[in-house]
Amino acid sequence: MVGGYLVPTFCPLCVSRCGARAEVTDGAFRALFPDPSHPTGQAICVKGKAAPEIVYHPSRLLHPLRRTRPKGAPDPGWERITWDEALGTVAARLKTAAAAGGPESVGFSSSSPSTSAISDAVDWVRRLIRAFGSPNYSNYMELCGWGRYLAPLYTFGASVPGVYVPDLENAGCILFWGYNPSVARLAHATSTVAAVARGAKLIVVDPRKAGLAAKADHWLRVRPGTDAALALSLTHVMIENGWYDSDFVRDWTNAADEVDGERVWAMLAARCAEFPPEVAEGITGVPAADIVAAAKTLWEARPVAFYTWSGLEQHSGATQTIRAVNVLYALTGSLDVPGGNVLFEAVPSNPVDGREFLSDARPPAMGAGQRPLGPARYEFVTGEDLYTAALDGRIKALVSFGGNMVMAHADSVRGREALRGLDFFVQADLFMTPTAELADIVLPVTTPFESEALKIGFEYSQEAQSLVQLRQPLVAPRGEARSDLQIVFDLATRLGLGAAFWEGDIEAAFRHQLAPSGITLEELRAHPEGVRVPLVTRYRKYADTGFATPSRKVELYSATLAAHGYSPLPAFEEPRTSPRSRKDLADRYPLVLSCAKSLFFCETQHRQVAALRKSAPDPQVEMHPSTAAARGITAGDWVSLDTPHGRVRARAKLNHSLDPQVVFGQHGWWEACDELRLPGYPPYGPDSANLNLVLRQTPSDPISGSSPLRASVCDVSPLGAAALQ
Ligand SMILES: Nc1nc2c(c(=O)[nH]1)N[C@H]1C(S)=C(S)[C@@H](COP(=O)(O)OP(=O)(O)OC[C@H]3O[C@@H](n4cnc5c(=O)[nH]c(N)nc54)[C@H](O)[C@@H]3O)O[C@H]1N2
Numbered sequence: 269m270v271g272g273y274l275v276p277t278f279c280p281l282c283v284s285r286c287g288a289r290a291e292v293t294d295g296a297f298r299a300l301f302p303d304p305s306h307p308t309g310q311a312i313c314v315k316g317k318a319a320p321e322i323v324y325h326p327s328r329l330l331h332p333l334r335r336t337r338p339k340g341a342p343d344p345g346w347e348r349i350t351w352d353e354a355l356g357t358v359a360a361r362l363k364t365a366a367a368a369g370g371p372e373s374v375g376f377s378s379s380s381p382s383t384s385a386i387s388d389a390v391d392w393v394r395r396l397i398r399a400f401g402s403p404n405y406s407n408y409m410e411l412c413g414w415g416r417y418l419a420p421l422y423t424f425g426a427s428v429p430g431v432y433v434p435d436l437e438n439a440g441c442i443l444f445w446g447y448n449p450s451v452a453r454l455a456h457a458t459s460t461v462a463a464v465a466r467g468a469k470l471i472v473v474d475p476r477k478a479g480l481a482a483k484a485d486h487w488l489r490v491r492p493g494t495d496a497a498l499a500l501s502l503t504h505v506m507i508e509n510g511w512y513d514s515d516f517v518r519d520w521t522n523a524a525d526e527v528d529g530e531r532v533w534a535m536l537a538a539r540c541a542e543f544p545p546e547v548a549e550g551i552t553g554v555p556a557a558d559i560v561a562a563a564k565t566l567w568e569a570r571p572v573a574f575y576t577w578s579g580l581e582q583h584s585g586a587t588q589t590i591r592a593v594n595v596l597y598a599l600t601g602s603l604d605v606p607g608g609n610v611l612f613e614a615v616p617s618n619p620v621d622g623r624e625f626l627s628d629a630r631p632p633a634m635g636a637g638q639r640p641l642g643p644a645r646y647e648f649v650t651g652e653d654l655y656t657a658a659l660d661g662r663i664k665a666l667v668s669f670g671g672n673m674v675m676a677h678a679d680s681v682r683g684r685e686a687l688r689g690l691d692f693f694v695q696a697d698l699f700m701t702p703t704a705e706l707a708d709i710v711l712p713v714t715t716p717f718e719s720e721a722l723k724i725g726f727e728y729s730q731e732a733q734s735l736v737q738l739r740q741p742l743v744a745p746r747g748e749a750r751s752d753l754q755i756v757f758d759l760a761t762r763l764g765l766g767a768a769f770w771e772g773d774i775e776a777a778f779r780h781q782l783a784p785s786g787i788t789l790e791e792l793r794a795h796p797e798g799v800r801v802p803l804v805t806r807y808r809k810y811a812d813t814g815f816a817t818p819s820r821k822v823e824l825y826s827a828t829l830a831a832h833g834y835s836p837l838p839a840f841e842e843p844r845t846s847p848r849s850r851k852d853l854a855d856r857y858p859l860v861l862s863c864a865k866s867l868f869f870c871e872t873q874h875r876q877v878a879a880l881r882k883s884a885p886d887p888q889v890e891m892h893p894s895t896a897a898a899r900g901i902t903a904g905d906w907v908s909l910d911t912p913h914g915r916v917r918a919r920a921k922l923n924h925s926l927d928p929q930v931v932f933g934q935h936g937w938w939e940a941c942d943e944l945r946l947p948g949y950p951p952y953g954p955d956s957a958n959l960n961l962v963l964r965q966t967p968s969d970p971i972s973g974s975s976p977l978r979a980s981v982c983d984v985s986p987l988g989a990a991a992l993q
Pocket residue numbers: 282283380382383412445446447448449451452453473474475476478490491492493494495576577578579580862863864865866867868869870871978979
């Protein structure tokens with residue numbers, strides 16, 4: 269490291285946001301190392317280690333581009349333009365659209381903050397949208413955040429486990445349901461390993477024995493999409509045996525309320541009694557004895573800290589499944605107690621998400637008519653509704669801060685048509701993607717290592733929440749790339765919204781945000797490792813004012829859901845795309861297709877990065893050896909993965925832990941890695957490896973609009989030598 273130095277920083281490439289130290293030598297960013305003095309810095313992953321390669325990748329976008337050929341032409345004819353021209357055009361087109369169709373005819377979208385550094389800017393993006401006056405923001409809420417942030421509002425009036433996070437340091441029992449932090453969130457994985465080492469129990473509900481499932485006291489191998497039946501069965505066992513916190517249930521849930529002369533508690537018990545363990549075994553595939561044993565552990569090892577994620581989000585019955593797990597959790601009495609799911613104190617700051625610009629006069633978000641309790645209620649638009657609104661002309665212009673929609677949403681072909689049909693589409697991104705290719709203007713964005721960002725609290729624990737860090741740019745931006753933050757502020761100013769954006773002065777905006785904390789920007793600049801504010805956790809905060817639900821209690825029975833015609837008690841429905849539901853398709857497509865994330869890539873990104881692609885060169889589909897053998901498939905063979913909507917290719921990986929009827933695919937395969945001479949795959953058409961080409965956004969969850977990505981009928985077959993040419 270001659271001539272080099274280490275800069276305290278954090279990696280925002282994914283949701284983990286690991287504390288790190290960056291080596292900068294001769295003006296270049298060389299390496300990232302874990303920083304154990306940082307509350308999230310125990311380790312960094314392969315993607316973090318590859319960060320310099322991402323920054324210096326030859327295919328980075330370096331200049332604003334304008335399309336010169338019509339959409340649908342094989343080559344967009346990109347032409348380099350200046351920032352002034354790019355932003356001027358964007359502002360003019362948005363103003364024209366808003367003047368003709370109202371601000372709601374302009375949609376906004378972004379990448380999910382869990383898969384990208386848009387987390388640096390997401391509150392400011394939201395501020396821009398609200399100041400502009402559009403209710404329409406699409407950011408995968410229905411696939412990624414609904415079950416952690418918004419669906420739990422109907423049970424707890426709070427975001428559990430999204431904001432009331434698992435207190436892993438003090439948990440007696442950790443319950444991970446459809447969540448694999450070893451791949452998805454390193455900071456949770458390292459704390460869980462430490463918790464298990466000190467004796468905490470671990471329960472993992474997952475169709476695959478993935479990650480920490482191998483270390484778990486109970487691994488419940490659930491059939492994809494039947495989790496609600498499992499949760500109701502566990503709850504049944506807890507109720508039958510008195511394994512629940514009766515004081516909490518009596519004082520803080522609506523168990524004692526009466527509906528049509530019947531007590532909620534009796535109604536819930538009756539609903540759960542529909543799923544005794546033997547019945548649940550037939551539905552979920554989890555042995556009855558394991559259900560009873562796991563319920564006992566939940567009780568005996570409490571307090572319970574839990575987290576649910578993608579495994580529960582992407583289903584036709586997502587909301588009721590989340591409700592079932594949330595109700596189960598309520599019975600443990602572990603909410604907001606040490607070792608449960610806790611809302612840690614936050615460093616005081618001014619919110620900057622633009623909530624002050626909301627008004628009752630504004631029209632509701634797209635989708636509010638069909639799903640009034642869904643994401644639209646909170647100004648989020650589902651992918652399905654965004655495409656529909658673009659196709660029928662209610663949305664005419666779209667501003668996208670990252671996100672690779674056509675690859676990340678199911679119905680890729682419909683997505684392409686929707687984006688092509690827009691009058692105007694601007695995409696800000698690091699790389700040219702199948703989605704950016706459909707834009708009129710593409711804006712080059714910096715990696716987070718070239719830009720500054722303010723992070724107030726790291727959410728995992730009280731210690732982590734107490735840390736405020738101003739991440740410094742390690743190196744100058746490549747080419748003409750600008751940060752999302754800068755683009756938001758510049759665009760706002762050109763749209764005449766300068767007053768809401770400190771006239772484009774980002775520093776002034778940060779100062780406003782920090783004001784209540786008493787911390788100054790100068791202090792943060794002098795301490796790149798961050799400044800800690802001593803905070804003391806308060807527990808059981810509900811005792812002050814009750815829960816933020818209509819009844820002020822935890823709602824085992826939801827009158828809100830009932831009023832909209834949904835089941836007020838958690839309910840199980842067979843996934844609508846499974847072979848058991850689609851008996852008409854089951855002969856031809858007898859297997860169940862689910863999917864999971866890759867350790868080496870974030871979602872549809874990073875296949876071009878040699879340091880990562882070398883470990884995972886090809887798209888994979890996992891299946892049980894007997895499933896493969898029955899079809900003449902051996903490990904490593906290229907196979908055709910078939911659904912009623914088409915076929916895509918992948919290489920067979922054999923996995924003994926799977927149910928022979930279940931296969932697991934990977935989405936996100938499109939990009940080539942030139943350095944390793946590994947191919948790309950077309951997003952559409954016969955040679956595609958794009959899983960979302962053969963999945964649909966419908967039939968979606970009636971409450972949230974979540975797409976059924978994880979329990980679809982399918983089959984696999986060897987891909988003939990001819991097809992490989
Ligand atoms: N390395 C890496 N990290 C990431 C990402 C990435 O792409 N790569 N993406 C980021 C994003 S955007 C997100 S949302 C998070 C997601 O993080 P996770 O939710 O942990 O991601 P997954 O691996 O997709 O799903 C978790 C588990 O759900 C299981 N599963 C699948 N179907 C079902 C089911 O029907 N029921 C149950 N109970 N389980 C099921 C899978 O086998 C998988 O092990 O990760 C973030 N972090």
